Amino acid sequence: xxxxxxxxxxxxxxxxxxxxxxxxxxxxxxxxxxxxxxxxxxxxxxxxxxxxxxxxxxxxxxxxxxxxxxxxxxxxxxxxxxxxxxxxxxxxxxxxxxxxxxxxxxxxxxxxxxxxxxxxxxxxxxxxxxxxxxxxxxxxxxxxxxxxxxxxxxxxxxxxxxxxxxxxxxxxxxxxxxxxxxxxxxxxxxxxxxxxxxxxxxxxxxxxxxxxxxxxxxxxxxxxxxxxxxxxxxxxxxxxxxxxxxxxxxxxxxxxxxxxxxxxxx
Numbered sequence: 001x002x003x004x005x006x007x008x009x010x011x012x013x014x015x016x017x018x019x020x021x022x023x024x025x026x027x028x029x030x031x032x033x034x035x036x037x038x039x040x041x042x043x044x045x046x047x048x049x050x051x052x053x054x055x056x057x058x059x060x061x062x063x064x065x066x067x068x069x070x071x072x073x074x075x076x077x078x079x080x081x082x083x084x085x086x087x088x089x090x091x092x093x094x095x096x097x098x099x100x101x102x103x104x105x106x107x108x109x110x111x112x113x114x115x116x117x118x119x120x121x122x123x124x125x126x127x128x129x130x131x132x133x134x135x136x137x138x139x140x141x142x143x144x145x146x147x148x149x150x151x152x153x154x155x156x157x158x159x160x161x162x163x164x165x166x167x168x169x170x171x172x173x174x175x176x177x178x179x180x181x182x183x184x185x186x187x188x189x190x191x192x193x194x195x196x197x198x199x200x201x202x203x204x205x206x207x208x209x210x211x212x213x214x215x216x217x218x219x220x221x222x223x224x225x226x227x228x229x230x231x232x233x234x235x236x237x238x239x240x241x242x243x244x245x246x247x248x249x250x251x252x253x254x255x256x257x258x259x260x261x262x263x264x265x266x
Contacts (some may be wrong), residue, residue: 195251
């Protein structure tokens with residue numbers, strides 16, 4: 001499908017953010033809300049956090065809606081997209097941020113159940129969200145934007161991260177492959193690979209020290225959810241109209257250090 005046969009993204013845009021109630025998802029939802037877009041906040045397990053975010057964003061966004069679903073369950077995933085259809089009919093932007101980080105898992109602690117739990121959320125959930133989003137955009141001939149959230153640890157040299165790195169590497173490959181399929185429709189898809197971001201699973205650790213973490217990073221600071229939110233906002237904009245099929249790292253340079261200087265850094 002050529003650009004001449006596609007419909008420009010509407011304004012305000014209709015934006016789905018999965019895993020939006022916590023961590024990086026909050027920064028992403030906040031960025032699009034402050035841009036004046038219409039936001040659907042997906043969350044899995046914390047309705048109170050989701051409601052607090054919705055209350056924060058409503059003065060800024062054109063519209064804020066909520067939907068709870070476990071995206072590892074394909075029936076619940078389909079219910080999410082049924083909600084999108086009933087709410088807006090179509091979709092302009094989707095940010096697939098929902099995922100699970102099991103932490104550091106030694107090789108002898110990897111089990112089939114842990115593998116299934118991780119891949120059902122991080123790989124299967126992301127894949128089927130992408131497929132439903134592409135379907136919605138194609139049906140309405142929209143030049144939409146899809147943004148996946150991977151991790152710099154797709155190329156990690158940190159021990160104990162085999163399962164997580166594998167799942168994020170799959171998102172990298174998925175993004176590139178889908179780009180071949182969606183490019184002719186004018187649907188752009190990219191992947192953000194964040195590094196050390198100040199999210200609760202990091203900052204709530206008893207041994208967390210911001211200066212210590214920052215000292216590991218060439219820019220000498222940790223990232224914030226708002227850093228990733230602004231990056232996603234850019235990738236969804238016309239300013240990024242020729243960026244497609246890419247994994248783009250936002251990590252303050254830490255991946256350079258991981259790869260070249262300290263393979264056991266954790």
